[in-house]
Amino acid sequence: MDSIPPQLPVRSKVTVTAIPGDGIGPEVMRATQQVLAAADAQVEWEEALAGAEAFRRGIASGAPRETLDSIARTGVALKGPLETPVGHGEKSANVALRKTFEMYGNVRPVRELPGIRTPFSGRGIDFVVVRENVEDVYAGIEHMQTPGVAQCLKIITEVGCERILRLAAAVAEAEGRRKVTVATKANIMKLTEGMLKRVGEQVLAEYPSLSNEHMIVDNCAHQMVIRPEQFDVAVMTNMNGDILSDLAAGLVGGLGVAPSANLGDGVAMFEAVHGSAPQIAGKGIANPTALLLSALMMLRHVGDFATARRIEHALYVTLEEGRDLTGDIAREAEGVPTQQFVDRVIANLGRESALVPAREYRPIALKRWPQITWYRAASTRELVGVDVFVESERDPRAISITLQAAAEGSAFDLAMIGSRGAQVWPEVAGHTFLVDHFRARFMFREPPKGNGIAEITDLLQRIGRQHNWMHIEKLQRFDGADAYSKA
Amino acid sequence: MDSIPPQLPVRSKVTVTAIPGDGIGPEVMRATQQVLAAADAQVEWEEALAGAEAFRRGIASGAPRETLDSIARTGVALKGPLETPVGHGEKSANVALRKTFEMYGNVRPVRELPGIRTPFSGRGIDFVVVRENVEDVYAGIEHMQTPGVAQCLKIITEVGCERILRLAAAVAEAEGRRKVTVATKANIMKLTEGMLKRVGEQVLAEYPSLSNEHMIVDNCAHQMVIRPEQFDVAVMTNMNGDILSDLAAGLVGGLGVAPSANLGDGVAMFEAVHGSAPQIAGKGIANPTALLLSALMMLRHVGDFATARRIEHALYVTLEEGRDLTGDIAREAEGVPTQQFVDRVIANLGRESALVPAREYRPIALKRWPQITWYRAASTRELVGVDVFVESERDPRAISITLQAAAEGSAFDLAMIGSRGAQVWPEVAGHTFLVDHFRARFMFREPPKGNGIAEITDLLQRIGRQHNWMHIEKLQRFDGADAYSKA
Ligand SMILES: NC(=O)c1ccc[n+]([C@@H]2O[C@H](COP(=O)([O-])OP(=O)(O)OC[C@H]3O[C@@H](n4cnc5c(N)ncnc54)[C@H](OP(=O)(O)O)[C@@H]3O)[C@@H](O)[C@H]2O)c1
Numbered sequence: 001m002d003s004i005p006p007q008l009p010v011r012s013k014v015t016v017t018a019i020p021g022d023g024i025g026p027e028v029m030r031a032t033q034q035v036l037a038a039a040d041a042q043v044e045w046e047e048a049l050a051g052a053e054a055f056r057r058g059i060a061s062g063a064p065r066e067t068l069d070s071i072a073r074t075g076v077a078l079k080g081p082l083e084t085p086v087g088h089g090e091k092s093a094n095v096a097l098r099k100t101f102e103m104y105g106n107v108r109p110v111r112e113l114p115g116i117r118t119p120f121s122g123r124g125i126d127f128v129v130v131r132e133n134v135e136d137v138y139a140g141i142e143h144m145q146t147p148g149v150a151q152c153l154k155i156i157t158e159v160g161c162e163r164i165l166r167l168a169a170a171v172a173e174a175e176g177r178r179k180v181t182v183a184t185k186a187n188i189m190k191l192t193e194g195m196l197k198r199v200g201e202q203v204l205a206e207y208p209s210l211s212n213e214h215m216i217v218d219n220c221a222h223q224m225v226i227r228p229e230q231f232d233v234a235v236m237t238n239m240n241g242d243i244l245s246d247l248a249a250g251l252v253g254g255l256g257v258a259p260s261a262n263l264g265d266g267v268a269m270f271e272a273v274h275g276s277a278p279q280i281a282g283k284g285i286a287n288p289t290a291l292l293l294s295a296l297m298m299l300r301h302v303g304d305f306a307t308a309r310r311i312e313h314a315l316y317v318t319l320e321e322g323r324d325l326t327g328d329i330a331r332e333a334e335g336v337p338t339q340q341f342v343d344r345v346i347a348n349l350g351r352e353s354a355l356v357p358a359r360e361y362r363p364i365a366l367k368r369w370p371q372i373t374w375y376r377a378a379s380t381r382e383l384v385g386v387d388v389f390v391e392s393e394r395d396p397r398a399i400s401i402t403l404q405a406a407a408e409g410s411a412f413d414l415a416m417i418g419s420r421g422a423q424v425w426p427e428v429a430g431h432t433f434l435v436d437h438f439r440a441r442f443m444f445r446e447p448p449k450g451n452g453i454a455e456i457t458d459l460l461q462r463i464g465r466q467h468n469w470m471h472i473e474k475l476q477r478f479d480g481a482d483a484y485s486k487a
Numbered sequence: 488m489d490s491i492p493p494q495l496p497v498r499s500k501v502t503v504t505a506i507p508g509d510g511i512g513p514e515v516m517r518a519t520q521q522v523l524a525a526a527d528a529q530v531e532w533e534e535a536l537a538g539a540e541a542f543r544r545g546i547a548s549g550a551p552r553e554t555l556d557s558i559a560r561t562g563v564a565l566k567g568p569l570e571t572p573v574g575h576g577e578k579s580a581n582v583a584l585r586k587t588f589e590m591y592g593n594v595r596p597v598r599e600l601p602g603i604r605t606p607f608s609g610r611g612i613d614f615v616v617v618r619e620n621v622e623d624v625y626a627g628i629e630h631m632q633t634p635g636v637a638q639c640l641k642i643i644t645e646v647g648c649e650r651i652l653r654l655a656a657a658v659a660e661a662e663g664r665r666k667v668t669v670a671t672k673a674n675i676m677k678l679t680e681g682m683l684k685r686v687g688e689q690v691l692a693e694y695p696s697l698s699n700e701h702m703i704v705d706n707c708a709h710q711m712v713i714r715p716e717q718f719d720v721a722v723m724t725n726m727n728g729d730i731l732s733d734l735a736a737g738l739v740g741g742l743g744v745a746p747s748a749n750l751g752d753g754v755a756m757f758e759a760v761h762g763s764a765p766q767i768a769g770k771g772i773a774n775p776t777a778l779l780l781s782a783l784m785m786l787r788h789v790g791d792f793a794t795a796r797r798i799e800h801a802l803y804v805t806l807e808e809g810r811d812l813t814g815d816i817a818r819e820a821e822g823v824p825t826q827q828f829v830d831r832v833i834a835n836l837g838r839e840s841a842l843v844p845a846r847e848y849r850p851i852a853l854k855r856w857p858q859i860t861w862y863r864a865a866s867t868r869e870l871v872g873v874d875v876f877v878e879s880e881r882d883p884r885a886i887s888i889t890l891q892a893a894a895e896g897s898a899f900d901l902a903m904i905g906s907r908g909a910q911v912w913p914e915v916a917g918h919t920f921l922v923d924h925f926r927a928r929f930m931f932r933e934p935p936k937g938n939g940i941a942e943i944t945d946l947l948q949r950i951g952r953q954h955n956w957m958h959i960e961k962l963q964r965f966d967g968a969d970a971y972s973k974a
Pocket residue numbers: 024028080081082083084085094255256271272273274275276277278279280285286287288289290328
């Protein structure tokens with residue numbers, strides 16, 4: 001402490017968990033830390049292990065206890081790429097970290113960088129994709145329905161939608177942005193994708209400084225390529241966001257220069273989007289730009305806006321001048337080693353670029369969610385029927401006869417048989433190619449007296465005598481509305 | 488017949504169902520028919536109604552019986568855009584047509600057009616996206632699991648994968664292409680998306696003239712923006728294909744100039760990708776290029792390669808010279824009426840463009856599928872347990888206690904409780920945000936004697952005394968392998 005001149009305010013250091021990771025990870029991490037140190041960022045690093053070495057030590061998640069403890073303690077991590085092991089189970093250490101800390105929001109800035117030539121250079125692309133990070137088909141809940149029919153559950157929750165929408169709004173407010181585009185496939189999936197649209201209309205109305213719009217997600221992909229300048233903040237469910245954020249990164253130079261943040265309740269993890277690039281690992285030629293840009297997001301997250309701004313300008317000046325760039329982004333010249341690029345950025349600290357977008361950053365104000373099970377009540381509930389999924393090589397008419405016979409004497413009537421979303425009984429015009437997986441919809445003849453389970457299990461036993469069923473869904477009504485799709 | 492000079496071969500006319508559709512549909516249809524007539528295409532049109540007017544007449548599907556009959560008779564349709572009605576039920580007439588005729592393949596050529604300036608002009612983009620058209624989340628089978636948790640089923644079948652892969656290969660062969668890229672999210676969804684990858688490896692091996700590769704779908708979106716020249720034929724499941732085909736159209740000028748084909752067993756429907764553009768309908772200024780390009784696909788489909796080639800050259804010359812273009816693609820000049828553009832194309836018939844890619848077209852050789860229910864047998868089957876989805880506002884530990892108590896005396900042990908794909912009991916490190924929807928995995932203590940239904944219904948009754956369950960999945964093993972995901 002003695003060495004600090006008294007006129008300087010004593011800034012307290014922020015401790016950050018640094019996970020160098022695999023492949024080029026340690027190289028780009030070292031490079032990033034050098035730049036931050038040279039800019040006098042008040043960061044103290046707590047180095048932690050994750051990825052290939054952890055798997056080698058037999059840690060199934062790829063992230064040792066001490067690493068999780070470090071992140072839990074610091075609440076902030078900067079992470080290099082982690083290899084997803086082949087033949088070590090199916091989970092990647094990245095997913096493990098994301099799930100462990102419920103980092104539900106993935107924030108991906110998409111901004112034109114000086115000196116990075118793309119077909120869109122000069123158009124001033126500058127938006128942020130906010131992607132839900134834990135729900136949707138990504139849960140990976142799969143069941144083979146028959147030996148040839150696979151099913152994955154796409155699960156979307158109202159609270160999950162609200163969380164990601166509030167995060168998108170908070171990102172917009174933190175960066176002084178004006179518009180939030182909610183991109184969904186609500187026209188096809190009214191209950192799941194429609195939920196993000198509907199909750200979006202409600203939640204975003206609470207932010208009077210932001211305009212908002214809805215866009216069908218396929219059109220959104222098209223618009224991103226046709227007129228990317230129109231976007232400011234775009235928010236999406238997990239799988240759609242996965243595709244569109246990678247598309248968007250491509251517009252401004254690709255994954256090699258794309259930063260990201262994973263945000264959760266009280267935990268934030270910053271990382272480059274690219275992987276461990278094993279082909280160039282250890283050669284000292286990797287481009288640290290993506291991780292450095294991620295570190296700038298981190299500095300802003302911990303409130304050190306001045307240092308982030310200083311480094312950002314130095315980086316922009318470096319890219320703009322085009323000297324001493326790594327091979328992947330070098331223009332005419334040969335690429336230089338990572339260290340030479342780092343030295344150049346450090347030498348440029350203090351210089352100002354005219355190209356850094358004027359943007360007043362504020363901290364992202366994340367809502368804290370209570371640590372209890374989230375529960376949505378319904379004022380009324382009715383059980384009206386059950387969908388029973390059966391395996392059969394017969395045709396719909398034959399199946400309808402046996403199912404009707406099975407339902408005779410039960411509490412149900414057979415109402416419909418569907419095949420992959422198309423009604424096949426009662427017959428409708430046209431020819432539907434049939435696979436051995438049918439959904440039979442049974443409706444209660446009259447409302448059940450009790451919880452209806454005796455009636456359902458009776459039906460399942462009756463059906464089971466003739467057909468192999470593998471999947472049941474109750475048909476319910478909540479608050480007076482059907483809680484299931486028609487077809 | 489007398490008027491035909493004897494030296495000309497008498498070509499038999501092909502009957503095609505023409506559905507003008509809504510908004511600008513009739514205008515672009517008339518324009519297209521004029522060009523085909525001027526080029527002496529041997530097509531006889533059978534005009535048919537679908538869309539807004541059909542809905543107004545109270546036809547719920549938007550496609551009258553006569554229209555379906557016409558398509559069934561001709562096997563070939565050229566279709567203008569159909570408005571999806573608001574407040575007339577939830578189905579679009581387009582989806583109805585696609586499902587009625589089981590048009591399982593959507594073929595979308597993505598090719599740079601002369602005179603259509605894009606950021607990618609001059610790079611020679613020329614590939615085809617083949618999208619599965621009837622399966623996946625598009626079936627729209629949705630069930631609210633609780634009042635705040637929505638679920639959609641993503642269903643992928645082995646035969647559906649084989650069909651679309653063989654179609655992709657047939658398209659590649661018909662156009663003399665070399666490579667098929669199978670883009671999936673198999674790394675996350677091993678059973679559903681993984682099925683397309685796995686079947687792709689098997690099926691595409693049967694086409695020695697084609698190379699094939701697998702690409703993760705988010706990377707594929709990225710690659711399409713970064714280096715679109717690398718693609719030749721790309722094949723995808725429905726939802727991913729929806730997004731990536733619209734992205735791809737954006738690379739070469741957008742939906743306004745994007746043609747498409749919907750292919751099924753013995754039925755083909757060709758249409759522009761764009762909609763009815765109500766803002767410009769009736770003004771006589773719509774661009775017919777997309778529908779005309781679709782009509783060229785149709786001509787090739789019916790074997791009239793020479794006429795298709797002739798019109799294609801006239802169109803390319805017109806676009807190249809840049810005179811008399813409609814407003815949406817006119818460069819410096821003002822846009823001209825549709826008719827003036829059509830007259831110019833017709834005037835250019837017989838001229839040759841140097842820019843039309845040299846491509847030997849052959850008819851697409853589509854496999855015919857038997858009209859019986861497709862069935863996949865398994866040599867061995869075991870029933871090993873059941874996933875029961877329950878609604879609860881309690882925490883996992885409390886739920887585990889009541890579920891274990893419920894299972895006492897049953898044939899099952901409680902093995903795991905998951906929440907949106909993450910294990911929450913037995914407890915693992917970390918903090919998973921909990922919603923009121925849990926999956927409880929019960930495993931048979933010993934293999935059931937019979938079909939196991941008595942044991943399952945017994946368990947459901949026990950659980951039902953304490954918990955509201957809404958969804959059941961049997962856990963099976965087929966051919967000795969687990970037919971369900973672990974977490
Ligand atoms: N978040 C993460 O931790 C994460 C993300 C993605 C992938 N991964 C993992 O990384 C491993 C490799 O994945 P991958 O090969 O698919 O993708 P990748 O590591 O991103 O590498 C692809 C190519 O991109 C270039 N590249 C990427 N980052 C670069 C940088 N900073 N500087 C210079 N060039 C760079 C290299 O191209 P050239 O070869 O042309 O030089 C590299 O070969 C896998 O184990 C994967 O699971 C981890």
